[in-house]
Amino acid sequence: MDRRLVWLAVGAFATSTVAFVFAGLLPLISASAGISVSDAGHLVTVYSLAYAIGTPILSTFAGAADRRRVIAAALLAFIAGNAAAASSGSFATLLAAQIVMGASAGLFASTAQATAVALAGPEHRARAVATVLGGTTFAVALGAPLASLVGSLAGWRAAYLVVAGLALLCLAVLWLRLPRGLPGLKLSLRERLAALGRPGILPSLAVTLLYLTGGFIIIAYLGPLATEGAGLPVAMLPALLLTFGIGAIAGNYASGQLADRLGPGRMIVMALLASSAICASMTAILELLPPEIAGPALVAIMLPWGFVGWTFPPAQASRLVGHAPELANLTLPLNVSAMYFGIALGSFIGGRLLEAAPVAELGIAAAAFPLAALAVIALTRRGTARVPAA
Secondary structure, eight states: OOHHHHHHHHHHHHHHHHHHHHHHHHHHHHHHHTOOHHHHTHHHHHHHHHHHHHHHHHHHHHTTSOHHHHHHHHHHHHHHHHHHHHTOSSHHHHHHHHHHHHHHHHHHHHHHHHHHHHHHOGGGHHHHHHHHHHHHHHIIIIIHHHHHHHHHHHOHHHHHHHHHHHHHHHHHHHHHHSOTTOOOOOOOHHHHHGGGGSTTHHHHHHHHHHHHHHHHHHHTTHHHIIIIITOOOGGGHHHHHHHHHHHHHHHHHHHHHHHHHHOHHHHHHHHHHHHHHHHHHHHHHHHHSOHHHHHHHHHHHHHHHHHHHTTHHHHHHHHHHHHOGGGHHHHHHHHHHHHHHHHHHHHHHHHHHHHHSOGGGHHHHHHHHHHHHHHHHHHHHHHHHHSOOO
16 A cells, blocks of 8 residues: 555544544533533534535635645644644634634545545545545544543643644655645536536435434534533543444444445435434433433443444445446535534534533434434435336
């Protein structure tokens, strides 16, 4: 394997860690800033919106520019955003830093995947993309709990500095190792969005958005769910995230094999049903069990939830590509944008629920969204069945 792909994956690890570490940092940030956890949740929302909206726009502006320079610029902006967050003196500054980090992380992700394909060649495209995306998986499994642990031991600002340091190391290596003059693909924003009109694409993106919305109603607020709902100490949050991450690695690995046997459509339906059931069971755990049992039970359920949660993305990507294989370079980035729109919506809804209802109710609210995604799939299939054959 080309070692440059590994460093692209490490860059994906660094830039993706920020998206998942908030579950452990939000309680620390809220206490430091003197605001509620639900208000601190706006950090997740603005980061995700910047990622979702900024990625296609910045990729359009980058156009056919040298990929090495685009990656360097994205990492520099990401490092600056982390440094600004670590040194921020107000919550408004921290919000602005999140916007910079989200937009630059999205630009890095899209450029890194395209660069990986160019380095590996068309015959190894899938393996190259999988290598870079592996960095995101390990960000969930290792980056988030480690950064959360750093935040618990040395303060939340230290977590941003550690992520910035790792990104700086990637920048140095990639600037030295990536070839000069590697051009990108110049497409207008209209061309990037044209795939939305193809049959099956928009409903599939709606399924992605609904699924991530449900998941991040809980993931963004695992802190209060664990501490206020289950009575766990804040120091247990890294262990909670690590358990989820181990399940995510196993689910990501198993998804491809299961999707090949069962088909991506069946895998997606199974993931949606299982995710809904697990989210609802979290409410049952917090409301029906005593704290001495609810805490360990919540930690234990993170493993299957991580597994189920990460069987969805590979199967969904496969299903989306199946609608229009020739447009995969357009539909897959749109799917990532849909994911981050879902993260933004989920964190926003979760924050508003925390203001109005007991923390245990997050599970029931989260369970509704995978069911809504199932309804979209059913309606899409019914509509397709009614279309007469040509």
